Amino acid sequence: MNRTDALDMVRESISSVIPGADVAALAPDDAFREALDMDSLDFLSFVEVLSERSGIRIEDEDTPRLTTLSGSADFLVARTR
Amino acid sequence: MAEFTMPSLGADMDEGTLVEWLVGPGDLVRRGDPVAVVETAKSTIEVECFDTGTMTKLLVEPGTTVPVGTPLALIGPAGERRPAPHAPEKGEPSEPVEPRTPPEPPSPPPEPAPVPASPAARPPGHVDAGPLVRHLAEQSDVDLGTLHGSGPGGRVTRTDVEHAAAARTGAGPPRARVTPLARRLAAELGVDPATVRGTGRQSAVHASDVRRAAPGPSAPAPPASAAPGPPSAARPAEDRAAAMRRAIAGLMSRANRDIPHYHLSTTVDMAAATDWLHEHNRRSPIGERLLPAALLLKAAALAAREVPELNGFWADDHFTAGEGVHLGVAVSLRGGGLVAPALRHADTLALPRLMNALKDLVTRARTGRLRGSEVSGATITVTDLGDQGVETVFGVIHPPQVALVGFGRVTDRPCAVDGLLGVRPVVTATLSADHRATDGAVGSRYLTAVARLLQKPEHL
Numbered sequence: 001m002n003r004t005d006a007l008d009m010v011r012e013s014i015s016s017v018i019p020g021a022d023v024a025a026l027a028p029d030d031a032f033r034e035a036l037d038m039d040s041l042d043f044l045s046f047v048e049v050l051s052e053r054s055g056i057r058i059e060d061e062d063t064p065r066l067t068t069l070s071g072s073a074d075f076l077v078a079r080t081r
Numbered sequence: 082m083a084e085f086t087m088p089s090l091g092a093d094m095d096e097g098t099l100v101e102w103l104v105g106p107g108d109l110v111r112r113g114d115p116v117a118v119v120e121t122a123k124s125t126i127e128v129e130c131f132d133t134g135t136m137t138k139l140l141v142e143p144g145t146t147v148p149v150g151t152p153l154a155l156i157g158p159a160g161e162r163r164p165a166p167h168a169p170e171k172g173e174p175s176e177p178v179e180p181r182t183p184p185e186p187p188s189p190p191p192e193p194a195p196v197p198a199s200p201a202a203r204p205p206g207h208v209d210a211g212p213l214v215r216h217l218a219e220q221s222d223v224d225l226g227t228l229h230g231s232g233p234g235g236r237v238t239r240t241d242v243e244h245a246a247a248a249r250t251g252a253g254p255p256r257a258r259v260t261p262l263a264r265r266l267a268a269e270l271g272v273d274p275a276t277v278r279g280t281g282r283q284s285a286v287h288a289s290d291v292r293r294a295a296p297g298p299s300a301p302a303p304p305a306s307a308a309p310g311p312p313s314a315a316r317p318a319e320d321r322a323a324a325m326r327r328a329i330a331g332l333m334s335r336a337n338r339d340i341p342h343y344h345l346s347t348t349v350d351m352a353a354a355t356d357w358l359h360e361h362n363r364r365s366p367i368g369e370r371l372l373p374a375a376l377l378l379k380a381a382a383l384a385a386r387e388v389p390e391l392n393g394f395w396a397d398d399h400f401t402a403g404e405g406v407h408l409g410v411a412v413s414l415r416g417g418g419l420v421a422p423a424l425r426h427a428d429t430l431a432l433p434r435l436m437n438a439l440k441d442l443v444t445r446a447r448t449g450r451l452r453g454s455e456v457s458g459a460t461i462t463v464t465d466l467g468d469q470g471v472e473t474v475f476g477v478i479h480p481p482q483v484a485l486v487g488f489g490r491v492t493d494r495p496c497a498v499d500g501l502l503g504v505r506p507v508v509t510a511t512l513s514a515d516h517r518a519t520d521g522a523v524g525s526r527y528l529t530a531v532a533r534l535l536q537k538p539e540h541l
Contacts, residue, residue, distance in 0.1 A: 018415075037415065039468040040372050041443055048367045060362050060370075 001054070001080040006073040013049040017042055028070035056080065083132040084152040085116065090126055090456045092480050093332035097121045098146040099153060108136045109159060115452065117153065122324035124420055125449035126456050132156045325418040336477050340395075341516040344475060345524045349532040351491050351506040357538035373491050374465050375436040377508070379541045381463045381486045382408045382427035384530035390523045391484040391514060392460045400483065400518045409459030409479060410439065412446040421479060422451050423459035432541055467491060467508070476513040483515035484527070 001009075011023045014032060021036050033043055047066065051058045056079045058066070065075045087097050101118040110116055115127040116136070134156040141153045225237055354376050362370040385392040385406045393402040408427035412420055422445075424430070424438050445451050462479050467490040474487025489509045496505045510531050514524045534541065 020415075039413075040374065041440060044367075044370060044372060045440075051367050058367065060359060 001076055003073055003077050006054075006076040006080075007069060009053055009076065010050065010069050010072040013046055013053060016049055017045045026069055028073075029068050031067050032069060033067060050076075054080065082137070083134060083156040085130060085132070085136075085154040085156055087119065087147050087149050087151045087153055088128055088453055088457070089149045090119065090121055090128070090453055091123070091332075092335070093123070093328045094121050094149060096146055096148045099141050099143055100125060101143050102139055102154075103127070104136050106136055106139060110134065110136055110156065113454075119453070121456075122321075122328040123418070124446070124451055124456065126451050126453050128453040130156070134159050322417055325414075329419060332479065333477050336480050340478050340480060342478060342513050343516045343521055343524065344511065344513050345521065345528055346473065346509060346511045347528045347532055348494075349508050349510050349535050350496070351508050351535065354535050354538045355491065355506045369433060369436075371432055371436050373467070373508075374488075375432055375439060376535065376538055376541055377465060377488045377510075378408060378410065378424065378427060378439065378463055379430070379432060379435055380531045380534040381461075381488075382406045382424075382430075383534050383541070384527050385461050385484075386428045387530045388523060388527040390519045391512075391527050393483060393518075394460070394481040395483050395515055395518050396481050403460030405460070407458045407460045409462030409482070410442060411462060411464035412443050414447055420446050420451070420456070421459060421462050421464075422446050422455040425454065425458065461486065463488070473509045474511050476511065478513055478515055483518040484524075485513045486527075486531070487511040487513070 015023050066072045097119040100120050104116045110130045111133045114130050116130045117128045119128045137157040138155040389402050405426050406428040407423040407425045409421040409423050461484050463486045465488045466474050472489040476485035476487045478485045491508045494507045512524050
């Protein structure tokens with residue numbers, strides 16, 4: 001997966017969990033969980049969706065890497081390489 | 082003849098707006114069936130019926146706001162009145178999917194079903210059709226939502242309905258009945274109601290069936306306009322936010338005025354719970370993973386069963402114990418505000434079920450689709466503010482309940498462990514309790530039970 005696709009996938013996954021979230025306004029290094037007021041249930045859904053779409057099994061231990069758009073995209077790129 | 086009245090869906094509710102009927106005159110209803118959608122200051126709620134019988138007359142039209150206690154409909158004994166028979170009934174094979182027919186032995190109706198004051202059993206604006214056409218559609222079991230109106234401006238005409246009814250009798254299996262709410266939800270969620278397996282009477286498709294059939298969060302995101310906060314059927318969003326603020330203000334003022342709170346706090350070692358949780362999650366597919374909240378809620382519910390003095394209501398100068406542990410869960414809404422719907426019988430739910438119930442409850446709280454029994458039935462409430470980053474909650478009780486349990490963030494702290502200093506994950510559990518109902522000794526027993534239960538996560 002290239003980085004652009006990965007970023008898109010992260011954005012789409014967030015949007016599907018938080019309908020109406022202004023994902024376009026997120027900067028690559030914003031902590032989106034705080035920015036979008038996501039609670040742990042929202043975040044779990046996000047991980048679930050991202051895992052489903054990318055085909056990557058995401059462990060609890062991986063989740064600290066999923067705090068920003070760019071961090072999440074890097075994670076996806078690294079795992080699918 | 083029983084009356085179905087505007088229920089009180091919480092101590093803070095004085096009036097409600099009937100948004101939608103989920104049943105029509107002549108329908109058999111059972112105690113516990115959702116029969117109407119009511120909007121309160123705080124949420125939109127599916128209201129269940131408290132009687133079993135036949136809906137004989139709808140007294141209030143959708144869109145009307147009435148005080149709590151106002152009769153909304155009349156319910157006669159089952160079989161007392163039947164709806165007029167309709168064409169598709171005849172010659173139909175005895176399939177389980179048979180629309181709009183009560184499961185009674187077929188016998189000629191003693192009298193035709195009463196016609197409601199307004200046959201508009203759909204929310205206004207749902208489909209453009211006149212009252213007579215709606216009534217005809219009801220009688221012929223034709224769903225207006227599926228018709229393309231041939232009248233001016235796409236208005237559905239009598240002929241449209243007759244054609245549809247004729248077409249259906251002539252060919253094809255009878256369609257399963259779909260409640261109006263389910264149909265609207267299906268449209269919102271992009272689900273074809275025809276493909277949904279109904280769990281209602283005669284396989285009627287209820288909103289919950291549609292939700293189950295929805296592809297879940299992996300579905301394409303709905304357009305932003307369909308999104309945030311509970312859908313407001315009768316009020317614009319700003320009024321709604323203000324109304325919710327007023328409702329919370331009223332309830333919390335009452336709590337602080339009437340309830341002599343006492344507050345207790347304890348620090349709970351979460352090492353065992355956290356380890357168990359990680360191990361569980363490592364072994365489980367993502368969809369079955371648990372959050373710490375599930376363990377905390379289960380422990381809170383089991384402790385409430387152990388200390389029933391805290392599980393119930395204070396009213397008329399005495400305490401009444403709750404029948405079962407229905408754990409109110411404080412859910413903050415995205416547009417601001419708060420609801421605390423109940424996880425019913427939370428003490429009996431195995432963790433995976435509790436987790437699913439929690440996900441479902443939070444989703445519905447945020448999309449405004451709670452049940453009446455969930456909104457009003459909590460016997461004790463838990464607020465978990467761990468996600469917000471705080472360590473300690475000093476809660477305000479939701480009257481008429483007598484206790485509120487608070488959890489903060491699970492966080493690593495230096496602790497004395499076996500005579501040495503160690504770093505352990507801990508959580509601060511607090512209890513706000515009504516001093517009229519209990520004393521500190523009872524509250525202490527409760528928090529001690531919570532702490533003890535969390536040391537054996539495998540038994541939760």
